[in-house]
Amino acid sequence: MPQPWSESDAEAFVEIYAAHGVPDDLALRTYSARLLGRVPALVMHGGGNTSVKTTVRDVFDAEVPVLCVKGSGWDLATIEPEGHPAVRLEPLRALRSLRALSDEAMVNAQRQNLMDTTAPNPSVETLLHAFLPHKFVDHTHSIAVCAVADQPNAEALAREIWGGRVGVVPYIMPGFSLAKAAAEAFEQDPSVEGLILLKHGVFSFGDTARESYERMLSLVEAAARHLGKASPTYAALALPGPVAPAxxxxxxxxxxxxxxxxxxxxxxxxxxxxxxxxxxxxxxxxxxxxxxxxxxxxxxxxxxxxxxxxxxxxxxxxxxxxxxxxxxxxxxxxxxxxxxxxxxxxxxxxxxxxxxxxxxxxxxxxxxxxxxxxxxxxxxxxxxxxxxxxxxxxxxxxxxxxxxxxxxxxxxxxxxxxxxxxxxxxxAKLGKAADKPLARHVVVVTGGAGVIGLATARAFAAEGAEIALLDLDGVRTRAAAAAVSARALGLACDVTDPASVSAAFARVCETFGGVDVVVSNAGAALTGAMADLSDERLRASFELNFFAHQSVAREAVRLMRLQGQGGALLFNVSKQAVNPGPDFGAYGTSKAALLALVRQYALEHGRDGIRVNAVNADRIRSGLLTGEMIATRSAARGVSEADYMSGNLLGLEVRAEDVAQAFVASARLMRTTGNVLTVDGGAVPAMMR
Known part of the structure; x- marks a missing residue:
């Protein structure tokens, strides 16, 4: 619902922007533009436009009348004062004397008269704002007004709903001709509070920002009341639909x-x-x-x-x-x-x-x-x-x-x-920026709230991918997703439960439409000598470090085949799969089985265009390798913690971000499958060849 005008909020805008040299009327323009832009029933995604007529000083310190009008690329919901670039007003008004003006000439004239030539292009409806005499002018595509304006008898309805409060403008494509027609409609009765543009939307105007804003709300409310009178007809459209699918x-x-x-x-x-x-x-x-x-x-x-x-x-x-x-x-x-x-x-x-x-x-x-x-x-x-x-x-x-x-x-x-x-x-409003390398790709990361999972999600997001994080703790996972991007998805998922995995992937599909890359990363290092391990502990390790990956891979492959676009399955295997350590048998054997699973999936799904690769990492500070474990291991070896963490051929500590980049690189290798990429700084015993 639209917010009522708040004098205290308006004064706060004036005070805040005054500290940055913004005049009061432009600060008020910013305030009321945001009020309009934050109501989806009025304005959506860069639609609508607003203006204020004021004065600024030029390089000679002379006052120049200007129109500050919404610039291309700005959204009213978040607009700042610079989002209303100043254009010399008198040259704009002089254009009305022309019989015709091409779009190219109109844009050129508007840019020629910008006070700041680096400012964005003024709105395509700049001249309409300029030709009206009021200080403040607002334009929206109100749903209620459009429901009236999109009628075959819209002009008659407009007279019935608003009477003499509005002028009515027939549909004309935005630009010079529409601006002239709107000005003429206003001049037929200068007492009107707004204009209804058939098949288009509504303009309101006033001597103050508040007057124009409240007139807009009043005009929209009148349309909504008229629609409400037809509620019996409207209710008849509430037909029973099909049962929603599972x-x-x-x-x-x-x-x-x-x-x-x-x-x-x-x-x-x-x-x-x-x-x-x-x-x-x-x-x-x-x-x-x-x-x-x-x-x-x-x-x-x-x-x-x-x-x-x-x-x-x-x-x-x-x-x-x-x-x-x-x-x-x-x-x-x-x-x-x-x-x-x-x-x-x-x-x-x-x-x-x-x-x-x-x-x-x-x-x-x-x-x-x-x-x-x-x-x-x-x-x-x-x-x-x-x-x-x-x-x-x-x-x-x-x-x-x-x-x-x-x-x-x-x-x-x-x-x-x-x-x-x-x-x-x-x-021109849409922009033509080139896609990032992994734009249009949906990436799912299990263990997404962990150190490696979160680093991996961030690395894929930086490449343009859409991100879904899965982890056991829903609260932590949603917080991790929020740390990645505003549109990342965080879901609670127990990867050891196939039903939970299926439900999570279904949610991903509902949110983004499908899955392109899966980083099967969740795991845990259960310790203990093999002869001393209980069957329960060994099975728990295999449930998480092998069978959970199988559940994730099976669901991912099913969806990838359904999409028919191939994809990438990436697994966090660990150097333990090829270089087992004492007292890590439960972890090493389950990871060795996982490495075999990677090769099996690569073998069986190359024909589906699905690439299956692994990353073997070692000594990464994470939930697997905690600070306490690092201290214990370094003490047992008689070295400092720093030396322990950098005990490799390169003499460098390997970070979660390095593992993340290995996953990204694997996803971008379009003709590689069955590969194992080692990220350990150079550990000779763990070398694959």
Whole structure:
């Protein structure tokens, strides 16, 4: 819900930013922009824009009227004062006298008049803000307003809902023409508090930041009240949906979708690995259960700029599969995805034919997938991008339901949709940064809350991978995940329990869509001479150091085969597997068995494109080699702890970070399997050859 204006909070912003030389009105602009940006029902992921008209001093110390307007790349939820770059106001207003202005000329004029030429490009709607006379101007893509603005009779509805409080602007693509039309709509009645842009969103304005903000909330609330009157119709859409599938089947279905996307991407020349983000709530479930879902999905996005994140329509798949029905479901998913790709190619061809300048087709894969009984699934090159698509999918579902409750959801048509999707000014918002080496990969690390596990997770995250940590203590594991990245997943998992392993991997698939690399790292060094070991203690060592790795590997291979993209299985084996030490028989024998397991998996799954490699490390400060154990061993050898830890050919202590880099290197060796990479500084008895 939107937050009410707080004078104390506003004053705090003014005081904090005054210490950095920020004028009061820009500080207040920052405060109210954040209030708007933090409400998903108003603004999502860089959408919306805000401005304030003020003055700044130039190099001659003369006061210059400027428009401080949201800059490209800034998000209202977290915007800082520099996110509203200052543009000379009078030259912007002078542009209104022109009969026409190309997009390129508009952008050039805006950049020419920046007070700071290093500032980001001003918003594509800068001129609309400039042509309005008010000091503060706010623009959002409110779900409630869009549900009204996306109606075939939206103008009449606007008059019914807001009366003379708003001007109504027909749909025009953002830019010079829309700015002129908006100014003209305002001038027809300068007493209006805002503008409704059909098929687009809402503007509010005022002499103070508070006035503009509260007008925005009031206009949105009026739309919400109107929608609420239609609650009987809205409730009729609450149709019973399919029974939600068991978690394991949900995870399998998402891994299968990821595989389908990979196959379609390969055929289209696009990147083959994609990250998924599943969403399910009451509104999503109601929409996906609607018999008209396919037709509703094809109508388009709720506000034009969402096409950049989700394309023009979602891929609709069959209801989520049940146990035993996955194979047939995958076949139908592949067929529907192929039809989606063909449909996108046809859409591009139809619309590119009318373009004055031929376009280059973007990849034809969906960015939003609707699966009745499972939810809406965002698709992206990273978990962040997938989350953006999923968030916008949630907003789309909410808008469609509300629009259908009062009439008919009818957003912009295909031609307008194409023009926005292929508009260079909008595409520039997305950025074209190159992927990191392991971007689009999902990495699972067992023993993830331990020293080596956490170091490994951080090393993979630095390479661009999405991270899931599994460990016995859920609280510690979630804390470890938070230390890796904001989007890393931390799960409680007992790797000695196959059911716990399966449930954890299903959660990983629900979160990211699948698994690409597994670092099977969990283990413990149980000590004692073999002849003195109880059967119980020896079996406990094998349960953790052998059978647990088998459970992890078996589940990982099952999912990797389902995805059909290969993958990497990496095991923390230890030098004990090849160079056993006295009184470490329980550990050494179980690790030797693990090394044999590594070779067996490499032998059996090369045909699946799954690479299986091991890391043999020694003398790493961790939960296995504690400070107490280091002190005991160094004393027994009559050397200092430092000399004990660096007792290798290189004379260097080997760190957890070194082991982590060995795992990363193994994951990136695309034509290596059955390999053992030793990380011990050079221990002759443990050399593999």
């Amino acid at each position: 978690r394991a089947i949900a995870g399998d279905a998402l891994a299968a979708v990821r595989g389908s996307l990979a196959r379609a991407a390969e055929a289209s020349g696009a990147a083959t690995r994609w990250i998924l983000d599943r969403r399910s709530n009451g509104e999503i479930d109601r929409l996906l259960a609607d018999p008209m879902l396919d037709e509703l999905a094809r109508r388009g996005v709720s506000t034009p700029d969402h096409v950049l994140r989700t394309k023009g329509w979602p891929l609709v798949l069959p209801p989520a599969p049940t146990v035993g029905a996955l194979d047939g479901w995958i076949e139908e998913a592949d067929r529907r995805l192929a039809a989606f790709v063909d449909g996108y190619r046809a859409y591009f061809a139809r619309n590119d034919a009318r373009s004055a300048h031929p376009k280059t087709m973007l990849d034809p894969l969906p960015r939003l997938v609707a699966i009745p009984g499972l939810g809406l699934v965002g698709v992206g090159k990273s978990s962040g991008d997938a989350a953006v698509a999923a968030d916008i999918g949630e907003a789309w579902a909410a808008t469609v339901l509300r629009a259908e409750a009062v009439g008919r959801f009818e957003p912009i048509d295909e031609a307008d949709l194409f023009d926005i999707e292929y508009w260079s000014l909008e595409q």
